[in-house]
Amino acid sequence: MIGLPERAELDRTSEAQEVMAAVPATDGEDRALSGTGGDQPSNPYATLAANAFASPSGEDSGLLARILSDPRMQHHAAGLLSCLQCGICTSGCPAARFGDFSPREISRRALLGDPSLLTDDSVWLCCYCYTCQSRCPRGNSVAVINQVIRGMQVESGYGLKHIALFTAWTDQFYATGLGGWPHQLLEAIADAWGDRWWHLVEHLDEMRDELGVGSLYPSEKAMGELRAIMDETGCRERLQGPTAPGG
């Protein structure tokens, strides 16, 4: 049987009084908590909130602005800025349930502009299922924030170790115009799939002929245009890591 705590354990009155004593007076000059002075909110709770989301070092890393200005955040920037830290993102997140990942923490640190996100490996656990986005009461999207951060990690070189297995996709796409899971990826797990999958691999062309679904590949014209777009947007160079100055 679970014992109820003594009343005294629930009594936080004195602790609350200590916290409130630290809150600056609403009309006073003491802005020690915010540290910036000037146009500060007069509501003491807003002051506390402003401090909770201030950069730990007091300096703006620029990361928050970069996330907010990413085009993918177009419908989510206001949501990030008004994140309640309610945790509904984490409650539905499969990577939080079965892995060591917290979308709520990512949102909090994004608001702080916490530069350690750019060397955080946990963002790579996101499954991109968008459960966080679809349930967020504020319209935030940690799934999109993760896409932005992973992209920045790739472009800085830090994240290259996380994508090494998948660069074959880009090579295949450039060469054939076809996506799909590259065979080197599938073969690593296909032993478990057994003979029927190997049967598909060996007979795919015949099956497609019988089904009348035509060529696997787009037209030569489409492939040419696709390669031009990939070249123009630096698709493959991006995977080589940052170019050395003057290199």
Place this chain on the structure above:
Amino acid sequence: MPTTTPDIAPITGRVELFRSCLVSTQYPGVEAATKWLFEQLDVEYIVNPDQTCCTGLGYYTDVVSFPTTVAVAARNACVAVEAGHPIQAYLCSTCYAINKKARDVLDEPEQRRRTNDVLKKVGREYDDAVASEVRHHHVLEILWSRHPSIRGLVKRRLSGLKVATHPACHYCKVFPDEVLGDGEDLMLPEDLLEPTGVEKTGYYPEKGTHCGAGFRQRFVNPGMSMAVTREKLRRLAERGVDVCVHMCPNCHIQFDRFHDVISQTAGEDYPFVHLHVQQLLALALGADPDKVCGVEAHSQNLEPLLERIGARERVSVAVADGSAVAAAPRVPV
């Protein structure tokens, strides 16, 4: 169970069936079954060889940048409009989400200008005319818009067959306001199948949980990936379903190819199979399981189901090693 999917007017414009890389390489019967249904329901469509893959798997494994993805989506929209078939109908929920995301971003003048700077190299422009003409629909939405015609076309009643939906995340959660129905309890697939006599499952615990694939996670974190899939399989088994239907080929891979692996590893029985919605609907409307639905590409043994619904002669015999699939002859048409 009453139908809850909202009625929509028939989508009557000219359709480009947007080819999916995973359908093409893993379950080509999904494309063939969709074409067959379009023909049954008089959907005017083409498959456009100038369309390329959406980049979805590359984008979501973080090896393709967003500007590349948007430019590819803009080009595909130009190509569909140029061909006079501006309604892009998606077999894959990731193609659906990627192209809709690009649509929204291309509405911003600065992003459109940057993208058009890229498209200039291939002599194309995503202009107001393209933006106003191109439309994005999941194939199931096209079919649903004509669902009153389905009842009269049923050739094989699926009476008593209990069907559950695995709602695709990239259909339900990326644009939740544009979902036909409730993204947390999607009934579109089951409502579409209702005229065939199926028993609908409706909501079940874990219904909204993703398939487990998680793009990179299937390959990099298989433990996490399989744990999610197993949870879902257990819940579906508890509800006594016969078929779990899918609307995204990546989910379909996760369930069809790993179903027996997880069952054997976990020592649990999940006595049901996986099919795409269009495959099961086509079977009910009389389609050939091989020449239209391409069941040979599946990892699960579908023969008992095909016998049950009258799509195969009852000739297979249960054998201990599960080789009944080989014993079943392919029925000539």
